[in-house]
């Protein structure tokens with residue numbers, strides 16, 4: 001059935017976008033680092049997964065369980081070692097945004113260079129649960145269902161962490177009012193490192209999930225970082241619900257256009273949607289202009 | 292209990308706070324009076340680590356030196372600050388603001404008790420636990436700010452003009468709550484423009500002028516001092532109260 005096809009494809013793609021954007025919004029909205037190398041981390045994780053699956057015979061789901069904490073650790077380290085000097089120097093001022101863009105731009109080329117050196121410019125993929133499953137008369141590759149399920153589970157886990165735990169509430173407090181956070185004993189730098197790390201866990205998990213159903217190459221990180229940024233801004237910086245809605249919007253727009261119009265137009269539709277949202281709501285779907 | 296000495300704050304060339312010394316004991320309300328720009332907010336911010344202190348300051352709480360600690364460690368050591376403008380998390384709910392009040396370890400042990408206590412102190416908050424603080428009235432937000440500070444089980448509570456912008460009724464409610472907080476054994480350092488009401492509930496007071504402490508005494512003595520009455524209570528010299 002066509003409608004089931006479109007729904008499943010839209011939710012899988014949109015869910016992936018939402019998940020990746022949530023990580024970026026944590027890094028930008030809480031840690032206040034505009035991480036341009038975000039997409040490269042995604043691709044690194046995809047290649048890491050490919051290596052573990054094809055060379056070490058790991059199950060992709062096991063790789064997912066490893067890539068989440070690894071992504072956290074690596075990003076936490078990047079914040080503590082590479083970003084901390086910039087954070088200190090900026091004194092929480094606006095200089096951090098520019099500095100972090102420059103620094104992560106450098107990191108982008110470094111990571112991409114390493115990937116190109118190791119894997120070249122070709123597309124890679126591996127086969128995982130690619131046999132079709134029948135859902136209400138539609139044939140869907142089983143791996144997409146696995147991806148959709150894990151994306152939903154990780155998104156839900158993040159939501160619960162941020163809204164139900166004290167640590168998560170503290171992370172949101174830093175997002176909305178970093179100046180006041182020390183009043184309740186929150187160490188803003190420590191929490192920023194944690195938020196940056198959680199963002200890294202999400203994008204690493206996203207890379208592993210991506211590799212389960214899409215081919216990937218060393219240079220495609222930029223496109224994903226751009227899409228994630230579009231989703232973050234569309235949804236309203238720092239807003240998880242905004243990420244979810246905007247991510248799904250983007251996923252469905254792409255699916256519909258690719259299916260019924262022309263696959264070559266997806267990017268154009270992305271940006272048309274982006275512009276439309278910004279024209280109607282300049283601070284994003286769920287953002288407030290000033291707080 | 293809280294002993295401050297040699298506390299100075301400089302904004303560029305301007306010395307906003309000059310070698311201030313003061314004490315706040317357990318279970319007493321100490322009122323800090325001063326005109327606009329006297330340095331009252333700078334004093335509290337300096338104690339709370341929110342502005343840079345000049346070297347040589349000593350801030351001792353129950354004998355422990357706090358002057359070297361960063362802002363986020365001060366509240367954990369027992370000094371909770373409610374700053375000018377309240378500093379609440381407007382996007383979060385009342386419940387979340389109060390839960391964050393217990394973020395420092397010292398607030399964890401008796402968190403449930405303190406949560407109950409804050410709601411008894413400010414019954415209005417009980418009905419509004421899931422409201423976003425930004426949507427509350429100024430007085431209600433002030434209650435959230437004081438409640439949040441109490442959630443860390445502070446030894447000393449530092450309040451910067453909590454009555455600012457409150458209706459007389461709200462103001463009275465708040466001052467009654469402060470008296471109860473004091474009676475529970477917490478020390479309160481209260482910066483106020485509202486000299487009449489604060490001296491009425493206060494135990495002792497200091498006068499701050501141009502960044503210096505220029506006078507101190509019991510609340511009763513300050514309230515009776517003609518110079519204080521002229522400057523802060525709007526009573527002309529020689530006029531009967």
Ligand SMILES: Nc1ncnc2c1ncn2[C@@H]1O[C@H](COP(=O)(O)OP(=O)(O)OP(=O)(O)O)[C@@H](O)[C@H]1O
Pocket residue numbers: 302305307325326327328329330331332333334
């Ligand atoms: N961030 C700052 N930069 C420069 N000068 C400042 C700063 N904050 C305060 N000042 C100056 O320091 C002095 C003391 O300010 P402070 O806010 O402590 O006064 P205050 O006693 O709290 O006054 P008010 O009753 O109006 O709140 C003022 O002259 C003020 O202009």
Ligand SMILES: [Mg+2]
Pocket residue numbers: 331332333375451
């Ligand atoms: Mg002031």
